[in-house]
Amino acid sequence: DIAISGVAKAGLIYNSEGEESTRVHNEVLLTFDGTGETDGGLQFGFNTNIIIEDNGGVANDDTTVFLSGAFGKLSFGSVAEADEVAGLSDIGWEGLDVDDVAEALVGDELEDILDVDLSHNVNYTYATGALTFSLSGQLASGGHGADNVDSYAAGIKYSFSDAYVGLGYADHGVGIASADVVSVFAGGTFSGVKVAALYSDASLKDGLGGKADAKAYGLNASYTMDALTLSLGLGKADYDGVTDHTSVGIGAAYDLGGGASVHAGLAQVKSPGDENLEAFPDGAKALADDKEVRADFGVTFTF
Amino acid sequence: DIAISGVAKAGLIYNSEGEESTRVHNEVLLTFDGTGETDGGLQFGFNTNIIIEDNGGVANDDTTVFLSGAFGKLSFGSVAEADEVAGLSDIGWEGLDVDDVAEALVGDELEDILDVDLSHNVNYTYATGALTFSLSGQLASGGHGADNVDSYAAGIKYSFSDAYVGLGYADHGVGIASADVVSVFAGGTFSGVKVAALYSDASLKDGLGGKADAKAYGLNASYTMDALTLSLGLGKADYDGVTDHTSVGIGAAYDLGGGASVHAGLAQVKSPGDENLEAFPDGAKALADDKEVRADFGVTFTF
Amino acid sequence: DIAISGVAKAGLIYNSEGEESTRVHNEVLLTFDGTGETDGGLQFGFNTNIIIEDNGGVANDDTTVFLSGAFGKLSFGSVAEADEVAGLSDIGWEGLDVDDVAEALVGDELEDILDVDLSHNVNYTYATGALTFSLSGQLASGGHGADNVDSYAAGIKYSFSDAYVGLGYADHGVGIASADVVSVFAGGTFSGVKVAALYSDASLKDGLGGKADAKAYGLNASYTMDALTLSLGLGKADYDGVTDHTSVGIGAAYDLGGGASVHAGLAQVKSPGDENLEAFPDGAKALADDKEVRADFGVTFTF
Numbered sequence: 001d002i003a004i005s006g007v008a009k010a011g012l013i014y015n016s017e018g019e020e021s022t023r024v025h026n027e028v029l030l031t032f033d034g035t036g037e038t039d040g041g042l043q044f045g046f047n048t049n050i051i052i053e054d055n056g057g058v059a060n061d062d063t064t065v066f067l068s069g070a071f072g073k074l075s076f077g078s079v080a081e082a083d084e085v086a087g088l089s090d091i092g093w094e095g096l097d098v099d100d101v102a103e104a105l106v107g108d109e110l111e112d113i114l115d116v117d118l119s120h121n122v123n124y125t126y127a128t129g130a131l132t133f134s135l136s137g138q139l140a141s142g143g144h145g146a147d148n149v150d151s152y153a154a155g156i157k158y159s160f161s162d163a164y165v166g167l168g169y170a171d172h173g174v175g176i177a178s179a180d181v182v183s184v185f186a187g188g189t190f191s192g193v194k195v196a197a198l199y200s201d202a203s204l205k206d207g208l209g210g211k212a213d214a215k216a217y218g219l220n221a222s223y224t225m226d227a228l229t230l231s232l233g234l235g236k237a238d239y240d241g242v243t244d245h246t247s248v249g250i251g252a253a254y255d256l257g258g259g260a261s262v263h264a265g266l267a268q269v270k271s272p273g274d275e276n277l278e279a280f281p282d283g284a285k286a287l288a289d290d291k292e293v294r295a296d297f298g299v300t301f302t303f
Numbered sequence: 304d305i306a307i308s309g310v311a312k313a314g315l316i317y318n319s320e321g322e323e324s325t326r327v328h329n330e331v332l333l334t335f336d337g338t339g340e341t342d343g344g345l346q347f348g349f350n351t352n353i354i355i356e357d358n359g360g361v362a363n364d365d366t367t368v369f370l371s372g373a374f375g376k377l378s379f380g381s382v383a384e385a386d387e388v389a390g391l392s393d394i395g396w397e398g399l400d401v402d403d404v405a406e407a408l409v410g411d412e413l414e415d416i417l418d419v420d421l422s423h424n425v426n427y428t429y430a431t432g433a434l435t436f437s438l439s440g441q442l443a444s445g446g447h448g449a450d451n452v453d454s455y456a457a458g459i460k461y462s463f464s465d466a467y468v469g470l471g472y473a474d475h476g477v478g479i480a481s482a483d484v485v486s487v488f489a490g491g492t493f494s495g496v497k498v499a500a501l502y503s504d505a506s507l508k509d510g511l512g513g514k515a516d517a518k519a520y521g522l523n524a525s526y527t528m529d530a531l532t533l534s535l536g537l538g539k540a541d542y543d544g545v546t547d548h549t550s551v552g553i554g555a556a557y558d559l560g561g562g563a564s565v566h567a568g569l570a571q572v573k574s575p576g577d578e579n580l581e582a583f584p585d586g587a588k589a590l591a592d593d594k595e596v597r598a599d600f601g602v603t604f605t606f
Numbered sequence: 607d608i609a610i611s612g613v614a615k616a617g618l619i620y621n622s623e624g625e626e627s628t629r630v631h632n633e634v635l636l637t638f639d640g641t642g643e644t645d646g647g648l649q650f651g652f653n654t655n656i657i658i659e660d661n662g663g664v665a666n667d668d669t670t671v672f673l674s675g676a677f678g679k680l681s682f683g684s685v686a687e688a689d690e691v692a693g694l695s696d697i698g699w700e701g702l703d704v705d706d707v708a709e710a711l712v713g714d715e716l717e718d719i720l721d722v723d724l725s726h727n728v729n730y731t732y733a734t735g736a737l738t739f740s741l742s743g744q745l746a747s748g749g750h751g752a753d754n755v756d757s758y759a760a761g762i763k764y765s766f767s768d769a770y771v772g773l774g775y776a777d778h779g780v781g782i783a784s785a786d787v788v789s790v791f792a793g794g795t796f797s798g799v800k801v802a803a804l805y806s807d808a809s810l811k812d813g814l815g816g817k818a819d820a821k822a823y824g825l826n827a828s829y830t831m832d833a834l835t836l837s838l839g840l841g842k843a844d845y846d847g848v849t850d851h852t853s854v855g856i857g858a859a860y861d862l863g864g865g866a867s868v869h870a871g872l873a874q875v876k877s878p879g880d881e882n883l884e885a886f887p888d889g890a891k892a893l894a895d896d897k898e899v900r901a902d903f904g905v906t907f908t909f
Contacts, residue, residue, distance in 0.1 A: 002612050002636075002909045006305050006337050008349035010368040010379040020443035024425060026368045026379035028349045030305075030335055032636055034612050034909040039863030044907045046614035046634045050664055052366045054446030055380040055424065058353055063658045065616040065632045067905060076616040076632035077661040121661065122630060140626035143660030257342030299370060301347045303305045303337040309608050309640050311652035313671040313682040323746035327728060329671045329682035331652045333608075333638055355669045357749030358683040358727065361656055560645030602673060604650045606608045606640040 003033045011093050011263075011298015017290060025094060025298070027053040029061060042069040072126035079123035081107040082134035083153035083168030086185040088196050088220040091233040091249035092265020093298040098249035101235030101269065102218020105202040106168060106183045107153075113204075114174050117144065118151050132157040148175040163188025168200075176207025195221045212240045218247070227255040233267070246270045249294075259302040266295045306336045314396050314566075314601015320593060328397060328601070330356040332364060345372040375429035382426035384410040385437035386456035386471030389488040391499050391523040394536040394552035395568020396601040401552035404538030404572065405521020408505040409471060409486045411454075416507075417477050420447065421454050435460040451478040466491025471503075479510025498524045515543045521550070530558040536570070549573045552597075562605040569598045609639045617699050617869075617904015623896060631700060631904070633659040635667060648675040678732035685729035687713040688740035689759035689774030692791040694802050694826040697839040697855035698871020699904040704855035707841030707875065708824020711808040712774060712789045714757075719810075720780050723750065724757050738763040754781045769794025774806075782813025801827045818846045824853070833861040839873070852876045855900075865908040872901045 010026040028051070035045040044067045051061035062078035084107035088099040103109050108118040121144055123136040137152040138144050153170035166185035172178060180203045187196035197219035204212045218235030235247040249267030256262060270291045313329040331354070338348040347370045354364035365381035387410035391402040406412050411421040424447055426439040440455040441447050456473035469488035475481060483506045490499035500522035507515045521538030538550040552570030559565060573594040616632040634657070641651040650673045657667035668684035690713035694705040709715050714724040727750055729742040743758040744750050759776035772791035778784060786809045793802035803825035810818045824841030841853040855873030862868060876897045 002610050004305050004307070004335075004610070006335070006349070008337055008347075008368045010370070010377075023443040023445065024379060025444060026366075026424075028335075028337075028351045028366050028368060028380075030351065032610075032612070032634075034614055034634075034907070036865045036907055036909060038866045042862070042866070044614075044864075044866055044905070046612070046907070046909075048634045048636065048658055052351055052363045054444045055366050056363065056446050058361050058363050058664050060658045060662065060664050063632075063634050063661050065614045065634060065907070067616070074616075076630065121632075140629040141631060141660045142629065143662050256345070258347075259339045260341045260345070260347050299347070301337070301339055301349070301368070303339060303349075307608050307610070307638075309638070309652070311640055311650075311671045313673070313680075326746040326748065327682060328747060329669075329727075331638075331640075331654045331669050331671060333654065355654055355666045357747045358669050359666065359749050361664050361666050559648070561643045561650075563642060563644045563648070563650050602650070604640065604642055604652070604671070606642060606652075 001035055003035075005031045005033070006303040007031075008301045008303070009094065009298055011296060013094055013298075014293075014295040016293040025054060025296075027051060040069075042067060044068070072124055075123045075125070077121060079120055079136055080134070081118075081120045081153045081170065082123060082125075082136035082155040083107065083170040083181060083183055085134075085155040085157045085166030085168045085183070086164060086187055086196060086198070088198060088218060088233065088235075089222070089231070091220075091231055091251040091267055092294075093263035093296040093300065096249050096251075096265050096267040096269065096294040096296060098233035098235060098247045098265075098267045098269065099218065099220065101237050101245045101247040102198055102216055103200075103235075104237045104245065105181050105200040105214055105216045106170065106198070108151075110172060110179055110181070110202065114172065114177070114179065116147070116149050116174050118149065118172055119144075120151065120153065130159050132159070149173065157185070161188075162190075177205060178207065179204045193221055193223050195219060212242075214239045216245075227257075229253045229255075244270070256299075261300050262298075263300060264295075264297040266293075268293055304338055306338070308334045308336070309606040310334075311604045311606070312397065312601055314599060316397055316601075317596075317598040319596040328357060328599075330354060343372075345370060347371070375427055378426040378428070380424060382423055382439055383437070384421075384423045384456045384473065385426060385428075385439035385458040386410065386473040386484060386486055388437075388458040388460045388469030388471045388486070389467060389490055389499060389501070391501060391521060391536065391538075392525070392534070394523075394534055394554040394570055395597075396554075396566035396599040396603065399552050399554075399568050399570040399572065399597040399599060401536035401538060401550045401568075401570045401572065402521065402523065404540050404548045404550040405501060405519055406503075406538075407540045407548065408484050408503040408517055408519045409473065409501065410456075413475060413482055413484070413505065417475065417480070417482065419450070419452050419477050421452065421475055422447075423454065423456065433462050435462070452476070460488070464491075465493075480508060481510065482507045496524055496526050498522060515545075517542045519548075530560075532556045532558075547573070559602075564603050565601075566603060567598075567600040569596075571596055607641055609641075611637045611639070612909040613637075614907045614909070615700065615904055617902060619700055620899075620901040622899040631660060633657060646675075648673060650674070678730055681729045681731070683727060685726055685742055686740070687724075687726045687759045687776065688729060688731075688742035688761040689713065689776040689787060689789055691740075691761040691763045691772030691774045691789070692770060692793055692802060692804070694804065694824060694839065694841075695828070695837070697826075697837055697857040697873055698900075699857075699869035699902040699906065702855050702857075702871050702873040702875065702900040702902060704839035704841060704853045704871075704873045704875065705824065705826065707843050707851045707853040708804060708822055709806075709841075710843045710851065711787050711806040711820055711822045712776065712804065713759075716778060716785055716787070716808065720778065720783070720785065722753070722755050722780050724755065724778055725750075726757065726759065736765050738765070755779070763791070767794075768796075783811060784813065785810045799827055799829050801825060818848075820845045822851075833863075835859045835861075850876070862905075867906050868904075869906060870901075870903040872899075874899055 007029040048063045049061040064077040066075040091098040111118040120136040125134040150173040155168040157166040168183040170181040183200035199217040202214045216237035222231035231251040233249045237245040247269040251265035310332040335351045351366040352364040367380040369378040394401040414421040423439040428437040437458045453476040458471040460469040471486040473484040486503035502520040505517045519540035525534035534554040536552045540548040550572040554568035613635040654669040655667040670683040672681040697704040717724040726742040731740040756779040761774040763772040774789040776787040789806035805823040822843035828837035837857040839855045843851040853875040857871035
């Protein structure tokens with residue numbers, strides 16, 4: 001069976017350092033979900049997202065194929081990196097990338113620094129009771145061709161009542177350079193406040209004896225009163241004393257019913273935008289010190 | 304809710320000046336319409352058209368997101384330019400661009416002459432009784448980046464019994480050059496004949512003291528007898544005495560029932576095809592004098 | 607009416623000569639089928655396939671528009687070449703191109719040798735009782751522009767009980783060069799074994815007096831026992847004594863029920879992969895002698 005759903009958005013995006021500080025944005029996302037079951041009781045399916053932004057081209061916004069059963073769940077395509085056990089939500093409408101500062105070392109985010117595609121394309125996840133265990137990697141494929149990248153990750157998550165803790169580990173090799181990342185995650189809902197936090201530590205080696213260390217951490221908290229949800233995001237990344245990145249943002253969302261909602265966010269982010277961040281640690285390029293004020297406001301419709 | 308509909312076409316296109324004078328053409332258009340309503344009674348939705356022509360690539364053929372209520376209707380994406388109050392229908396099956404000569408100054412059509420994208424991406428329309436009022440503009444967006452274009456338009460339409468009259472105004476600024484366009488529209492159904500006409504006058508300035516004036520006008524008339532519809536299109540554009548463009552075309556459509564129809568058209572068009580027209584007024588490039596005989600014939604299936 | 611169906615795949619592909627000998631592969635194929643009927647009883651429709659491979663871009667994987675009635679069936683777009691009366695099935699999961707060696711001269715496959723697009727875009731098929739007759743050609747279109755290719759084909763197929771025989775003829779002109787291809791097809795199901803075979807003979811002329819001859823032939827046999835299907839493919843192409851291409855492959859498929867199946871294939875193919883084959887007959891470039899071991903294994907889900 002194939003189910004179709006969709007999301008449409010329209011609104012405004014502000015960035016104090018943008019070429020045009022304010023711009024309108026709209027997008028339509030069509031989601032196709034295929035689901036089935038074998039005679040032996042295995043579940044299988046796919047998830048494909050087709051997006052059109054600002055009346056532009058037709059693009060793939062993540063496609064996965066999966067097979068699951070008693071053995072766990074095996075996913076192919078745009079899969080989660082296993083070490084990103086519980087990422088933080090972003091702040092705002094279209095997203096101000098407040099979470100990116102805290103998440104700069106986990107999942108495939110180091111690709112901004114290492115300047116190669118670190119996204120994984122195979123994920124295996126096994127859940128038993130309160131424990132969830134995941135492995136993922138970037139295997140050679142048509143989308144991840146013959147290159148010098150070896151990237152693997154593992155993660156474990158323990159859930160209890162309304163909370164969880166998690167641990168992630170990733171090992172990236174890019175030619176002779178490498179990076180090891182350890183990350184810790186915790187979150188839950190306490191007295192109506194939903195909190196998620198992460199701490200991560202990366203050890204980077206350039207393969208010639210050069211070493212660097214980086215730490216990134218942050219949290220997201222949100223509180224919902226009837227139709228209104230308020231949220232706060234904080235992030236910090238410390239690149240071995242060379243440079244600091246920081247983010248702080250607040251957001252609000254109001255549910256209009258029927259699948260529609262209004263969202264707004266305001267944030268101050270000191271680097272990195274992809275446009276600002278440069279390679280680290282092979283050079284001192286992470287010094288980019290661009291403090292941006294970001295805001296967005298818009299409607300989100302779900303179908 | 305998301306509804307899917309579609310159009311498929313197959314047929315022949317002739318152009319006396321084409322590299323291959325006759326060619327086959329086929330296309331499939333998939334339309335996704337999302338609709339919803341908030342608890343407060345606002346309507347929202349999106350319209351996305353995905354097209355594949357001649358078994359080629361997958362392309363976006365106009366996508367919009369909208370929100371409407373007592374305040375009017377706000378649209379984002381591939382919106383109508385407000386000054387094009389009531390465009391003319393084209394002649395033929397796939398369309399011979401007979402209407403383009405008459406419409407050369409309204410909506411975003413001046414982009415052929417000014418050589419920049421003049422399409423608008425935000426439209427606000429308010430209707431009250433017989434009056435419809437629209438404003439539109441090209442705002443900075445991912446699809447209309449940091450450039451030197453300022454383009455806005457307004458339109459008003461008054462409908463009565465089976466007829467309407469309308470007035471449009473557009474103001475385009477491209478760097479130091481600018482263009483003001485005033486247009487008048489009228490149409491209706493009289494004794495079974497459906498008629499639409501427009502007259503437009505553009506005042507172009509190159510910002511260095513150079514001025515030019517252009518007028519474009521035309522009409523479309525059609526008459527339906529049972530399954531058969533006959534149509535006539537006429538257009539003329541007078542570029543300040545420098546050059547004239549003219550178009551005349553006749554068409555026929557026959558409804559086969561079940562969503563299928565056969566269409567044919569024959570026209571003589573003296574410029575402009577995009578391939579022929581060149582910049583105006585900054586130069587005498589609008590002189591291209593290419594008189595083309597155009598025809599097409601094909602089937603259109605709707606689903 | 608528009609119906610949506612889909613196929614998703616995930617698995618491994620091996621090629622002994624590949625840059626990466628083993629790689630993972632996944633894909634999602636969305637199929638949109640439009641069908642309708644005119645008041646006069648003509649059937650019409652379209653078939654569009656949108657594919658996303660390895661989480662890459664959104665691509666068209668064949669789109670056709672058709673109209674059929676007592677007069678036969680007329681198709682536009684990605685149509686079958688009429689001389690390829692009954693192609694062979696491939697071996698394996700994603701396909702090891704075992705059939706390509708035997709089919710190297712029929713349909714549009716000579717394009718690998720002639721280095722131009724020979725695919726047809728219009729097909730007319732008429733069936734009466736046991737006889738099916740087809741004509742097809744490459745007509746000028748937006749997808750097959752002004753070029754020096756003239757390509758036409760005809761085919762006839764006679765079916766009786768569980769078997770068929772067929773005859774195909776194709777005439778390709780590429781500038782002053784040309785190729786004539788005669789092909790014979792036969793197949794059927796005998797004692798539970800499904801067999802398909804073809805033999806083809808091509809006469810190539812470079813327009814300057816140079817001539818060459820090529821023969822290609824092969825077969826595919828498969829046997830199904832409950833959920834398991836075993837298959838065998840053989841192919842040979844003899845390019846005028848200059849070079850030989852050969853292929854042999856075995857495959858297995860197991861039906862898991864619910865639309866899911868597992869497939870595996872193993873083959874040895876001596877050229878041509880597109881990457882290996884080079885132009886013939888204008889030179890001795892068909893000599894590429896690359897013997898590859900190919901294998902694949904994966905799951906196929908249908909929705």
